Amino acid sequence: MxxxxxxxxxxxxxxxxxxxxxxxxxxxxxxxxxxxxxxxxxxxxxxxxxxxxxxxxxxxxxxxxxxxxxxxxxxxxxxxxxxxxxxxxxxxxxxxxxxxxxxxxxxxxxxxxxxxxxxxxxxxxxxxxxxxxxxxxxxxxxxxxxxxxxxxxxxxxxxxxxxxxxxxEYADAREAFARALPLTPPAPPSRVGVKAVKDVVLTPTDTPHTWTLRLDTSHPVLFDHPHDHVPGMVLLEAAGQAAHARFMSRSSTAVCFDTAFLRYVEFDQPCLITAEPAEPDAWGRNRVKVSAAQAGRVAFTSTVTSEPTVARR
Missing domain, CATH: 3.10.129.10 (Hotdog Thioesterase)
Structure with a gap:
């Protein structure tokens, strides 16, 4: 091209x-x-x-x-x-x-x-x-x-x-991508709402409702080419998995992500993901506020709203 x-x-x-x-x-x-x-x-x-x-x-x-x-x-x-x-x-x-x-x-x-x-x-x-x-x-x-x-x-x-x-120093995508931290252990796939270990983007910690971001840079969908920072879609996937682990079940679906991207998330530093309940919305739907923090600073927030899964008619 x-x-x-x-x-x-x-x-x-x-x-x-x-x-x-x-x-x-x-x-x-x-x-x-x-x-x-x-x-x-x-x-x-x-x-x-x-x-x-x-x-x-x-x-x-x-x-x-x-x-x-x-x-x-x-x-x-x-x-x-x-x-x-x-x-x-x-x-x-x-x-x-x-x-x-x-x-x-x-x-x-x-x-x-x-x-x-x-x-x-x-x-x-x-x-x-x-x-x-x-x-x-x-x-x-x-x-x-x-x-x-x-x-x-x-x-x-x-x-x-x-x-x-x-x-x-992170401007070169290939260099930044190559500096990614070693892959960490996954949360159980069923706990975060995915089918396979490879799709898990969270690693459990000793703190309740807190995970570290798990970055498998060989994942063919989330990382199909080198990036200089963690892509927004990866952070959204982390928000969905954290919300599922915190509050959701197999019979519920995330229906709204209300998200702010505040800072770049780097590959070479740990990133903490936390999930806490938020007030239900005007329709009474469950909500979870997910945050990502790196080097002590919040880089990303997403309020995830869920409701029961309903088959399409």
């Missing part, structure tokens, strides 16, 4: 599959969920995606993980960043906040791949003088024409010069 010296993409180069994989930041082709996109209005785009019937990580039992919605949105926003907003591919994207509300009835796995439609409206795009861009977006998500989710996000892109200055 060709880019020029400014990081702009040659849209005529490469196959459609290569182009889509590049734009959504996935190197494993089968993990790219986006099929197409189109302009609806000046600030609104329609993006289509497809979920497989079987997936070794995002299909759990007879349901999709709610975080597959967030991953689909992440890929769609990355694609629009580099196409509609013409932000060079060498800019680095990072989330500031994400709130995603999912209808659990729409997470049941069917007999055919699920067609996903996203209507994305950017409510703000602010371009800074030195090249950074701050964006905010609202997203409505349909599955096979029925309501699936809504989301609101704020995120930022930085050109290489600014990003490298922000990241300092």
């Amino acid at each position: 060709a880019t020029d010296t400014t990081g702009k993409i040659d849209m005529a180069a490469g196959t459609p599959e290569e182009l889509t994989g590049l734009l959504v930041r996935k190197t494993v082709r089968n993990e790219a969920l986006i099929a197409s996109w189109d302009q609806v209005r000046h600030a609104t785009q329609a993006v289509t995606g497809r979920w497989p019937v079987e997936h070794h990580f995002y299909v759990r039992g007879r349901h999709y993980s709610p975080l597959l919605v967030t991953e689909t949105i992440r890929q769609a926003l990355a694609l629009l960043t580099h196409t509609t907003h013409e932000i060079p591919l060498n800019h680095r994207l990072g989330w500031e906040s994400v709130r995603c509300d999912v209808d659990p009835r729409a997470l049941a796995v069917g007999g055919e791949p699920a067609e996903i439609e996203l209507l994305i409206t950017h409510t703000g795009v602010t371009r800074r003088r030195l090249g950074s861009v701050h964006l905010s977006a609202r997203v409505g998500v349909l599955r096979d024409g029925a309501h699936l989710a809504t989301a609101e996000l704020k995120y930022t892109t930085h050109p290489p010069a600014i990003y490298d200055r922000l990241r300092g």
